[in-house]
Amino acid sequence: MTTIDFRSTMTVELVDHMGTDETIARSARVSSGTSGNLTANRGLLNMLMRDRHGSPFESVTYQFKVTCPIFVAREFFRHRIASYNEVSGRYKVLEPVFYYPTPSRPLRQIGKPGAYSFEAGDYKQQRTAEGEHKRMAVEAWDSYEHMLDRGIAREVARNVLPVSLYTSFYVTMNLRSLFNFLSLRWAHEDSKVPTFPLKEIEDVAKQMDAKARQVCPIAFEHFDAHGRVAP
Ligand SMILES: Cc1cc2nc3c(=O)[nH]c(=O)nc-3n(C[C@H](O)[C@H](O)[C@H](O)COP(=O)(O)OP(=O)(O)OC[C@H]3O[C@@H](n4cnc5c(N)ncnc54)[C@H](O)[C@@H]3O)c2cc1C
Structure with a gap:
């Protein structure tokens, strides 16, 4: 029987990037034909963020590699202003790696749609959530391998x-x-507009933020300072 790798972590790698804070300032300055030093650029980026002059921020590009469960990827792919390439379940046999909620993952949903809060589950709920995730993963993987063994195409077998x-x-x-x-x-905590993201996509976002801000620290400083609203 195949050994299944159970995880609850999300992985984000910054694979490539183009541009810096200076690129943003240069793109913005073409309109006025001015140039500036670091201090002037800091002021300019502040103004661009504050007044939501967004297009100069488009001159910086990042490529990340994200490894996460499909339920997180589904939410990620709703962000249409990005380009994606994903592992194919039609062209290769998939890896037996499945998510399970660790005891630190809040399990109880309190409140109404749009304003939920989540609280820790009790011991029984934690054991049940973990056990059911693992049980179903093992069963589904057995079924997937059984179909592959019978010569059924990967694109059909993966459906389970x-x-x-x-x-x-x-x-x-x-x-x-x-x-x-x-x-x-x-x-x-600096967000001016509240949001209620899924914990696991928030884990991805935190890692992306930490890596991306090293490339453009000034732009991120102003993003935080102006309430983390996209310009
Ligand atoms: C907490 C949370 C809960 C959610 N719950 C649900 C849910 O229950 N059901 C559900 O279906 N989705 C849900 N979503 C997904 C959400 O509706 C958006 O699809 C997703 O957040 C992507 O945002 P976006 O459109 O701004 O991003 P992108 O697609 O990357 O777009 C970026 C920006 O480009 C502009 N833009 C892009 N496409 C268009 C367009 N066609 N027309 C006009 N302007 C456009 C907009 O200004 C947009 O903000 C949820 C999202 C969050 C954060």
Whole structure:
């Protein structure tokens, strides 16, 4: 029997990037024909963020590789202003990697749609959530392998696999689009507009934020300062 890898972590790699804070300032300055030093650029980026002059932020591009369960990827792919390439379940046999909620994952949903809060489950709920995720993953994987053994095409056999299966994809997005993603997928303490993201996509967003801000620290400083609203 195949050994299944159970995980609850999300992985984000910054694979490539183009542009810096200076690129944003240069793009903006073409309209006035001016030039500026670091201090002037800091002021300019502040103004662009504050007044939501968004297009200069499009001149910086990032490519990330994200490894996460399908239920997280589904939410991610709703962000249309990005380019994606994902592992194919038609062209290759998938890896037996499945998500399960660890005891630290809140399990109880309190409140109404649009204003939920989540609280820790009790011991019994934690054991049940973990046990059911693992039981169904093992059963689904057995069924997938059984069909492959019988010569059934990968694109048909994969249909029995649940959304807790891990997938990997490259996402390429510009900084303006990334700010939009981060504004929606991280309930950050500096956010002016509240949001209620899924914990696991928030884990992805936090990692993307940490890596992307190293490339454009000034733009991110102003993003935070102006309430993390996409320009
Ligand atoms: C907490 C939360 C809960 C959610 N719940 C649900 C849900 O229950 N059901 C559901 O279906 N979705 C849900 N979503 C997904 C949500 O509706 C958006 O599809 C997703 O957040 C992508 O946002 P976006 O359109 O701004 O991003 P992108 O698609 O990347 O678009 C970026 C920006 O481009 C512009 N844009 C893009 N496409 C168009 C267009 N066709 N017309 C006009 N302007 C456009 C908009 O300004 C948009 O903000 C939820 C999202 C969050 C954060």
